[in-house]
Amino acid sequence: QVQLVESGGGLVKPGGSLRLSCAASRFTFSDYYMSWVRQGPGKGLEWVSYISSGGSGRHYTDSVKGRFTISRDNAKNSLYLQMNSLRVEDTAVYYCARPRVGNDAYDGFDIWGQGTMVTVSS
Amino acid sequence: DIVMTQSPDSLAVSLGERATINCKSSQSVLYSSNNKNYLAWYQQKPGQPPKLLIYWASTRESGVPDRFSGSGSGTDFTLTISSLQAEDVAVYYCQQYYDMYTFGQGTNLEIK
Numbered sequence: 001q002v003q004l005v006e007s008g009g010g011l012v013k014p015g016g017s018l019r020l021s022c023a024a025s026r027f028t029f030s031d032y033y034m035s036w037v038r039q040g041p042g043k044g045l046e047w048v049s050y051i052s053s054g055g056s057g058r059h060y061t062d063s064v065k066g067r068f069t070i071s072r073d074n075a076k077n078s079l080y081l082q083m084n085s086l087r088v089e090d091t092a093v094y095y096c097a098r099p100r101v102g103n104d105a106y107d108g109f110d111i112w113g114q115g116t117m118v119t120v121s122s
Numbered sequence: 123d124i125v126m127t128q129s130p131d132s133l134a135v136s137l138g139e140r141a142t143i144n145c146k147s148s149q150s151v152l153y154s155s156n157n158k159n160y161l162a163w164y165q166q167k168p169g170q171p172p173k174l175l176i177y178w179a180s181t182r183e184s185g186v187p188d189r190f191s192g193s194g195s196g197t198d199f200t201l202t203i204s205s206l207q208a209e210d211v212a213v214y215y216c217q218q219y220y221d222m223y224t225f226g227q228g229t230n231l232e233i234k
Contacts, residue, residue, distance in 0.1 A: 044215065044226070045164075045166075045225040045228075047222065047223035050223075061222075095171055095172075106219045107177065108177035108219065109174060110174045110183065112171035
């Protein structure tokens with residue numbers, strides 16, 4: 001079935017960097033905008049970033065602008081999140097998510113990965 | 123930024139009874155050109171990613187039981203579970219996708 005699988009999480013010190021990956025399967029990845037959504041321990045959902053289907057359009061929530069970079073490789077059916085200058089408050093499970101309809105950013109997310117945990121701590 | 127506020131934060135309902143969760147946006151999420159409300163509802167169970175229940179404020183996602191329904195327009199929305207089942211225990215989130223994306227803080231639904 002349609003699937004998203006995240007990887008790359010782990011423990012990192014404040015100020016450090018981490019690169020998350022999301023592997024997509026069983027759908028035409030290049031047709032879809034893709035997003036990263038995070039959830040801090042015991043907290044609610046926070047959208048982090050999205051990228052257009054072709055990769056030219058990128059948007060970020062204010063708290064990660066200038067520190068995080070979203071990218072994709074449509075040939076590899078993969079989505080990435082490069083996270084630099086990490087802060088304790090970036091500690092969260094990071095999910096990749098797909099909107100319901102292709103070539104449209106603005107829709108509900110019908111496909112989610114299982115998430116990868118990022119812990120920022122000294 | 124559009125702020126989404128859910129009420130209540132927590133809710134306990136008896137099995138078979140109705141559960142109602144409210145969501146209010148700080149500005150309208152109704153897009154006048156297509157008359158659609160850019161509002162979704164999700165269910166999240168412990169240790170799982172969110173599951174899409176409702177989109178366009180009132181359209182049920184495929185496979186979602188018909189006891190789940192969404193209503194509202196503009197800035198005020200409601201998720202209703204008509205007859206609560208044990209498997210509905212979860213945290214529920216509303217989300218606007220009119221201007222980027224923002225989620226409500228979540229409503230924890232329990233059995234009374």
